[in-house]
Ligand SMILES: [Zn+2]
């Protein structure tokens with residue numbers, strides 16, 4: 001596989017993945033620390049970590065707001081990174097994340113035109129209908145997933 005995008009070359013991928021871990025360390029959720037870096041034309045256009053709405057209390061101070069095993073106070077890092085990016089920059093951008101995006105974040109990144117996702121850790125199981133859904137949306141929107149510095153699918 002030959003990548004046309006410089007940010008997808010292994011050494012750059014590692015560099016951006018390293019940054020996602022530094023960004024994740026800023027998270028104020030006690031349940032998980034997740035970081036996102038969005039790159040376009042080998043330039044960082046936005047970063048985000050999972051945390052509460054600006055100006056409101058943090059999980060580190062008041063505990064997580066758990067519903068069905070998920071903390072509902074925290075915006076996911078991908079959502080924060082997308083919210084703080086320039087809308088036009090997101091088209092054909094690459095999203096680096098410490099974790100594989102959940103279905104809601106995946107829907108959003110597909111909607112805004114992000115075309116590559118590079119992540120370190122798997123998150124949740126995607127089987128059956130959900131796996132099929134990911135596949136369909138990836139194909140429809142021309143999205144490629146990459147795990148770590150070498151895997152591609
Ligand atoms: Zn939390």
Ligand SMILES: [Zn+2]
Nearest residue numbers: 076101102105
């Ligand atoms: Zn998510």
